Amino acid sequence: MFLPLHHWDDRPGPQNHVKALIGAAYGEFAKIPEALILAFNAPSIRGLGATGGFSLQLQDPSGGDFNRFAGVAQEFLAKARQHPAIGAIGSSFRVSAPRLFAHVNRDRAKSLGVPISDVFDTLQAYFGNLYVNDFLKFGRVYRVQTEAEAQYRSTPEDISKIYVRAFNGQIQTMIPLEAVVTTEFTSGPDPVTHFNGYNTALVLGTAAPGYSSGQVLDALDQVAREVLVPKGYGIDWSGISYQERIVGRQSLFAFAFGLLMVFLVLAAQYESWSVPFAVLLAVPFGIFGALSAVWVRGMSNDIYFQIGLVTLIGLSAKNAILIVEFANKRYEAGQSLFDSAIEAARLRFRPGHPVRAALFHAGPEAVPAHRRPATGRAEDRRGAVARTRSVLMRNLVVAVLALFFASCAVGPDYSRPDVPTSDSFRMTEKDGGAATSIANLPWWELLKDEELQKLIRIALEENKDLKRAAAAVEEFQARLFIARMDFVPQMNVAGNAPSFGRKASFLVPGFPNLFNYYLQGNLSWELDIWGRIRRSNEAARGDLLAREEGRRAVILQLVGGVAEAYFDLLQFDMQFDIARRTLKSWEESVRIAQARLRQGVISKLDADQFEAERANAAARAAEFERQMVQKENQLSVLLGRAPHQIPRGRSLTEQVLPPAVPPGLPSELLQRRPDIVQAEQNLAAATARIGIAKADRFPKLSITGLLGVASPHLSRLVANETAFGVAGPSVAGPILNAQILGFQQEANEAQARQAIAQYEQSILVAFREVEDALVAVRTAREQREAQVQQVDALRSALRLASLRYKGGLANYLDVLIAQRNLFEAELALTGTHRLHLVSVVQLYKALGGGWSPEAASGATTEKGNG
Numbered sequence: 001m002f003l004p005l006h007h008w009d010d011r012p013g014p015q016n017h018v019k020a021l022i023g024a025a026y027g028e029f030a031k032i033p034e035a036l037i038l039a040f041n042a043p044s045i046r047g048l049g050a051t052g053g054f055s056l057q058l059q060d061p062s063g064g065d066f067n068r069f070a071g072v073a074q075e076f077l078a079k080a081r082q083h084p085a086i087g088a089i090g091s092s093f094r095v096s097a098p099r100l101f102a103h104v105n106r107d108r109a110k111s112l113g114v115p116i117s118d119v120f121d122t123l124q125a126y127f128g129n130l131y132v133n134d135f136l137k138f139g140r141v142y143r144v145q146t147e148a149e150a151q152y153r154s155t156p157e158d159i160s161k162i163y164v165r166a167f168n169g170q171i172q173t174m175i176p177l178e179a180v181v182t183t184e185f186t187s188g189p190d191p192v193t194h195f196n197g198y199n200t201a202l203v204l205g206t207a208a209p210g211y212s213s214g215q216v217l218d219a220l221d222q223v224a225r226e227v228l229v230p231k232g233y234g235i236d237w238s239g240i241s242y243q244e245r246i247v248g249r250q251s252l253f254a255f256a257f258g259l260l261m262v263f264l265v266l267a268a269q270y271e272s273w274s275v276p277f278a279v280l281l282a283v284p285f286g287i288f289g290a291l292s293a294v295w296v297r298g299m300s301n302d303i304y305f306q307i308g309l310v311t312l313i314g315l316s317a318k319n320a321i322l323i324v325e326f327a328n329k330r331y332e333a334g335q336s337l338f339d340s341a342i343e344a345a346r347l348r349f350r351p352g353h354p355v356r357a358a359l360f361h362a363g364p365e366a367v368p369a370h371r372r373p374a375t376g377r378a379e380d381r382r383g384a385v386a387r388t389r390s391v392l393m394r395n396l397v398v399a400v401l402a403l404f405f406a407s408c409a410v411g412p413d414y415s416r417p418d419v420p421t422s423d424s425f426r427m428t429e430k431d432g433g434a435a436t437s438i439a440n441l442p443w444w445e446l447l448k449d450e451e452l453q454k455l456i457r458i459a460l461e462e463n464k465d466l467k468r469a470a471a472a473v474e475e476f477q478a479r480l481f482i483a484r485m486d487f488v489p490q491m492n493v494a495g496n497a498p499s500f501g502r503k504a505s506f507l508v509p510g511f512p513n514l515f516n517y518y519l520q521g522n523l524s525w526e527l528d529i530w531g532r533i534r535r536s537n538e539a540a541r542g543d544l545l546a547r548e549e550g551r552r553a554v555i556l557q558l559v560g561g562v563a564e565a566y567f568d569l570l571q572f573d574m575q576f577d578i579a580r581r582t583l584k585s586w587e588e589s590v591r592i593a594q595a596r597l598r599q600g601v602i603s604k605l606d607a608d609q610f611e612a613e614r615a616n617a618a619a620r621a622a623e624f625e626r627q628m629v630q631k632e633n634q635l636s637v638l639l640g641r642a643p644h645q646i647p648r649g650r651s652l653t654e655q656v657l658p659p660a661v662p663p664g665l666p667s668e669l670l671q672r673r674p675d676i677v678q679a680e681q682n683l684a685a686a687t688a689r690i691g692i693a694k695a696d697r698f699p700k701l702s703i704t705g706l707l708g709v710a711s712p713h714l715s716r717l718v719a720n721e722t723a724f725g726v727a728g729p730s731v732a733g734p735i736l737n738a739q740i741l742g743f744q745q746e747a748n749e750a751q752a753r754q755a756i757a758q759y760e761q762s763i764l765v766a767f768r769e770v771e772d773a774l775v776a777v778r779t780a781r782e783q784r785e786a787q788v789q790q791v792d793a794l795r796s797a798l799r800l801a802s803l804r805y806k807g808g809l810a811n812y813l814d815v816l817i818a819q820r821n822l823f824e825a826e827l828a829l830t831g832t833h834r835l836h837l838v839s840v841v842q843l844y845k846a847l848g849g850g851w852s853p854e855a856a857s858g859a860t861t862e863k864g865n866g
Helices: 018-029 066-081 106-112 116-127 154-162 213-227 237-270 276-279 282-295 302-334 337-348 377-407 448-463 464-487 533-600 604-638 666-672 674-696 739-806 813-846 853-865
Strands: 054-060 087-091 099-105 130-137 140-146 162-169 169-177 182-188 194-196 198-207 234-237 490-496 517-527 701-710 723-732
Touching: 018 087, 054 066, 054 213, 054 237, 066 087, 066 198, 066 213, 087 213, 099 116, 106 116, 106 130, 106 182, 116 130, 130 182, 130 813, 154 169, 154 182, 154 464, 182 337, 198 213, 198 448, 213 234, 213 237, 234 237, 237 276, 282 302, 302 337, 302 448, 448 533, 464 533, 533 674, 533 813, 604 813, 666 674, 666 739
Parallel strands: none
Antiparallel strands: 054 198, 054 234, 087 198, 099 182, 130 140, 162 169, 194 198, 490 517, 517 701, 701 723
C-alpha cells in the first residue's frame, strides 16, 4: 500500500516529518497482534528496491533448522535495535505462520478410480488458481485463471462442496473431494526465500535521524560480526543497499579527481606548479566549515552532501583566486611577498561573494588611483621583464599541456596480434618457396588469352558487386571526414520571429526568447582530453581501410570468377566437340552395322548395341550444349550485362601457363591477402571503439559560446543595445547512465575479441586455401600428363580394333569397348585441363594476387599506345 503525503507547507513541525509518521505507524501496528505490519519510506531511486532505507539478507549457509535460524534472526534484530545509528528495523521471516495442510489418501483414491493428478488439479483450480490461457481484447492481452468464489473456499469444510470424477470400469461417477482428502492446521516458515542459493530472511529498516546510510550499513556489518558470524550465519546486501556498497567507496576518488582538475587548471592559469598550492590551501577551510555546519545541525553525510563537497572544492578555489591573483600582480609590481598578501587580503576579500567573474583577472589597473603605490623606472623595467617571463611561461605551460592532452587517450592502442607462421608452405615444390611469388604477377601477365583479358576488363568496369563495394568505400570516406570534423569547432546559425500570444516579461534582458526577433550564432568546441575524438577517427580510419580491402577482395573474387567461368566454358566447348565427333563416329558404325545386319554377317543384338552407344553420345552432346549456354549466362552476370553469347579466344589446350608457380613466403600472405588485411583493420577499429567507450565514461570538457542580436521590434534589431554574447567552458559527464556506458565498454571489448578470432580464423583459412591450391596444381599437372598418354593409347587401340573388325578378325565388342573408353578418356582429359588452369587461378587468388583496376587500365593504355 502506498500513501501519498501532503506538501511540506501543509504539515509543519517535526511530528509531521516522514520519519516521525513512520514511527507513529509502527506504534499503531504493534497494537494488532494478529498480523506483522511494517512501514517504510519510498525508495530513493525509483525501481531499485521496494522500500526506502536499507535491505539485507540474513543467510543460512548450512540449510539447517528454520526454528534455530529464526531465533538467530530475532537475536540479530534485537542487537541491531540497540545501535544508535539504526532506526526502525524488522523482518517478515516467521516460522509460526499458520498453514492448512491437505493429506491425499492415495490408496483410497486408487481404489475409487480417482487419478491423483485430477485431485491436485482440482485443488489448485478451486482453492488456488490455475492458468488456462490468454485472450486478446481491446488491444490488450489478458490471462485466464480459475478459482472458486470466496464463499466456496473460505473454510476447510468447503472441500466437501467440490467433486472429482471417478472411473469404475466404463462407469464414471462424481464423488466429493473430501472422500480422498483430509486437512489439518500446521505452522511453519512462510514464505521461504532464497538468496545466493541459501535460505534467507529479508531484513528492512531505516537509519536513525542524524546518521547517513553508509553509517547504517557499517553498523549492520558490526552487528553481523558480533551475532551471526560466530554461529555460522552471514549477511549480504540487496536492492539499493547493494548498489551503495559497490560504489560507496568511490567518493574519495571523486574528491581526489576534483582536486587534481582544479590544480591543473590553476597551474595553467599561473604558469607555475607552486602558486596553485596557495589557492588550494583555502579548500580545507571550506570543507571544514561545511562539515562543522552539518555536524552542528545534526544532518547526515549523504550523497547530496558529498556532491556539494565536490562543488565546494571549485568554489573555494575560485574564492582564493581573488586574493592570490591580486597578490601576484602586486608582487610582480615590486612589493614584498608579505605586503602583497596583506594588501590582497584587505582589498580583494569579498565575504558572501566567492565568485566574481569581473575580478578573475584583476590587476593593478583595478585598484583606485589614490591607493596605487608609487613606482619608478626600475620597477617598470622589472615589471616588463616579469610580464615577458610570464608570457613565455604561459606559452610553455600551454604547449606542455597540449602535448599531455594529445597523448592522453584512454583505451588500448592497437598492435597486430602475434601469429606464428612457418618458413615455407607444406606443399611447396622443391626450391619453389625461394622464388618470387606468382602473386606478384599482374593478372594480364598470368592469363595470356586476349579474349579473357577483355572479359575481365569489362567485369572490372560494369560488375554490380564491385560498384557496390566502391560505393561502400565512398561512404566510409565520408564517415572519416565526419569524424575528422569533430576536431574543429561546430558552428550554426538560428533565427526566430515572435510567436502569437501575449508578452508578459523578458526573463533575461537582452537575450532572446519566444517574443523576440533574433539572430544568433552558436559555437561548440569539444576539447579532446580523453581521446574520444581521436579514437573515433582511428575507428573510422579502420572501417575505411577495411572497406578498401573489401573492394580489393571483390576484385580478386571477380577476376578469379571470370577466369574460372571462362575455363569452364572452354571445357564445355571441347567436350561438346568431342561428343559431336564421337556421335559422327557412332553414326558411321551404326550404318556399317545395319549393312552387315542386312547381309546376315552380324546379329540384331550387335546392331542394337551400336545404336545404343550412338544415342548415348547424342544425349551427352545435348547435355554439354545446355551446360555451355548456362555457363555463358553465368559469365554474363559477372560482366554486369544481360545474358549473351561469350566470344572465345584460345582453346582449352592452347592456354599458356607459367612453367612454375612459386607461392613465396607464408609471412607475405598476411600483408597481401585482402580478407586478412580487412579482418586486421576491423580489429583495429574494434580496438579503437574500446577507447571511445572508455572516454564516454569521463566528463566531456567543451568551450561553448553564442553571439547575436535580439529585440522585440524588428526595426531595432541592428541597434547597439540589442547585441548579446556569452562564452565559457562547459562540462558534461555521465551519472545515471554510467552503468550503461560500462556495459557498452564490455560489449566493445567482446567485439574486439570477436575481431581477433575472426582475424586468426582468416589466416587459418588462407593457409588452408594456399595448401589446397598447391596440391591441386601439382596433382592436376601429373594427372593431365598421365591422361594424355591414356588417350593416345586408346586412340591406337580403337584404330586397331576397327581394322580387325572390318577384316573379320574381331567382334563388335572390341570396337564398342575401345570407342567407349576413348570417349570417356577424352572427356576426362578436358576436365583435367580445366582443373589445372583453375588450380593455378585459385592459387593466385589464395595468395592475394596483385591485380588492381588501376594497373589493369594502365596496361590497357600501354597496349593501345603500342
